Amino acid sequence: MTGQLRYDLVGQGGDRTVVLLHSxxxxxTIWRDFAPLLGPGVTVLAPDLPGHGPAPYGxxxxxxxMADGVAELLRTLGMRDVTLIGMSLGGSVAQALTIRHGDLVGRLGLVDTTAWYGEDAPAAWAARAGxxxxxxxxxxxxxxxxxWFTDGFRGSHGELCERLLEIFRRNDLDNYVASCTALGAMDLRERLERIAVPTAVVVGELDQATPPPHAQALAKAISGADLTVIPGCKHLSCLERPDEVVAALRPILD
Structure with a gap:
């Protein structure tokens, strides 16, 4: 779409709106199998983040x-009090959006994500971009x-893995580098106390990108947040163990 983020909209007309932010x-499009698991009576919005997707915008x-770009889309679509769920980068964007545009968010789900990658983050992300x-x-x-995935999952889900790699390879290089730089510079820790909505934090036990201590730090910093660790799961747990992630998110979905 010219002039705004591209998005998928599933179950339009539901009495609750869930917004899914990708990694x-x-x-x-990575949410097309996950969205139906959220239950009936739910409108699911799955936008491409700024700089992402086949027609990158923002x-x-x-x-x-990136958070401001998603917030602009929500306001354009007249969506408020949404249940905002983000995975990896999407979870970091969800934190920033809730901090900056709290009037739009009623509940928050943070999956395999972090507020800060650590002191070595700028160099590590610069190396990946390089x-x-x-x-x-x-x-x-x-x-x-x-x-992304455990060995067993990769072995049994080759078609999904290849589809995700196709999406990955299609990225605009400049936008990918900019996104890596953004993650290297990110530090939301001092602002997490501003998040005052019901929050569920979920992480794969074997996540190497944002290991469980990152999730524990989020749950500790956000008042009242619940933490669930998915056993034997790596970084993209919404895709590897979707039923268990939905069960962990059920308190904010209900």
């Missing part, structure tokens, strides 16, 4: 600018798959 270098230069520049996004395919 780095993915797009809103500013991916910071987590805050590899993409020098050797192309395809050079990161093996690294991504190994972090």
């Amino acid at each position: 780095l270098a993915m797009d809103g 500013d991916p230069s910071s987590v805050e600018s 590899q993409a520049r020098e050797r192309g996004l395809s050079s990161l395919a093996g690294f991504q798959l190994e972090r």
Whole structure:
């Protein structure tokens, strides 16, 4: 869509609205199998984050600018008091959106994500962006798959893995680099106390990208947040163990 973020809309007309924000270098289409699990009577909005998707739009230069882009879409569509669920980058954007545009968010789900990647983050994310520049996004395919899913899941879900890699390879290189730089610079820790909505935090036990201590820090900093660790699961737990993630999110979905 010219002039706004592209999005998928499922179950339009439901009495509750759930907004799903995807991980780095993915797009809103990754939620098509997950969205129906959220139950009847739910409108599900799955936008492409700024700088992502087949027709990238918006500013991916910071987590805050991505949050502002999603907030603009919600206001355009007349959506308020939404249940906002983000995975990985999407979870970081969801934190920033709730902090900056709290009037739009009624409940919050943070899956396999963090408020801060640590002191080495700028260098680590710069190295990943540099590899993409020098050797192309395809050079990161093996690294991504190994972090996304366990060996067993990759072995039994080859078609899904290849579909995700196709999305990954199609990314605009400049936008991918900008998004990596944004994650390296991100530090939302001091603002988490502003989040005052019911919050569920979920993480895969084997997540290497945002390990359980990151989720524990989020749950500790956000008043009243619940924490669930999915056993034997890696980074994209919404795709690897969707039923268990939905069960963990049920308090905010109901």
